[in-house]
Amino acid sequence: MDLKALHKITYGLYIVSSRDQERLNGQIANTVFQVTATPPRVAVCLNRENLTHSFVNKSGIFSISVLEQETPFKFIGIFGFHSGRDIDKFKGIKYKIGKTGVPIVLEHTLAYMEFKVEGKMETGTHTLFIGTLRGAEIIKEGTPLTYDYYHRVLKGKSPKNAPTYIEERRAK
Numbered sequence: 001m002d003l004k005a006l007h008k009i010t011y012g013l014y015i016v017s018s019r020d021q022e023r024l025n026g027q028i029a030n031t032v033f034q035v036t037a038t039p040p041r042v043a044v045c046l047n048r049e050n051l052t053h054s055f056v057n058k059s060g061i062f063s064i065s066v067l068e069q070e071t072p073f074k075f076i077g078i079f080g081f082h083s084g085r086d087i088d089k090f091k092g093i094k095y096k097i098g099k100t101g102v103p104i105v106l107e108h109t110l111a112y113m114e115f116k117v118e119g120k121m122e123t124g125t126h127t128l129f130i131g132t133l134r135g136a137e138i139i140k141e142g143t144p145l146t147y148d149y150y151h152r153v154l155k156g157k158s159p160k161n162a163p164t165y166i167e168e169r170r171a172k
């Protein structure tokens with residue numbers, strides 16, 4: 001079985017944010033996709049070990065920021081390779097609180113959406129959360145960052161908690 005075939009599936013790159021009372025947090029996720037139009041619903045797949053997972057699970061709200069292609073690697077690193085358990089990711093970055101109370105990252109963001117969790121499905125290491133749209137806005141025009149661009153141009157890697165992570169020895 002050639003696991004590299006899975007790399008041919010295409011994705012965008014997003015920041016999924018949520019909160020636990022006064023604590024705000026967010027993480028990079030590629031596994032974000034719309035599942036229905038009426039009502040507008042999306043699915044996000046979060047690792048059960050991530051702090052963002054625990055915040056979404058508890059609060060029942062999350063936001064998605066669509067990242068621009070020009071997003072610096074360093075910015076992706078803060079949200080994708082560090083846990084909110086160790087650092088305050090919202091310190092010093094531009095964000096706002098949406099109408100559901102969820103934090104929304106505005107930096108390097110083309111558009112955002114906020115959701116209420118409608119259902120979830122456990123998939124083993126990850127939980128697939130289904131959210132119904134409660135608010136959305138376009139911030140600026142631009143090209144969205146894709147997972148392909150992240151790998152090919154930015155030479156970025158997938159960390160262990162990403163659903164698309166493939167161990168080096170298994171990928172060979």
Ligand SMILES: Cc1cc2nc3c(=O)[nH]c(=O)nc-3n(C[C@H](O)[C@H](O)[C@H](O)COP(=O)(O)O)c2cc1C
Nearest residue numbers: 028029030031046047050051052080082083084161
């Ligand atoms: C390019 C990229 C894509 C990622 N995609 C996902 C994803 O779809 N789901 C997920 O749970 N983690 C994904 N991650 C990993 C999380 O962003 C990472 O584990 C993060 O440190 C979790 O932070 P937290 O503990 O503050 O929530 C991705 C990371 C990167 C860099």
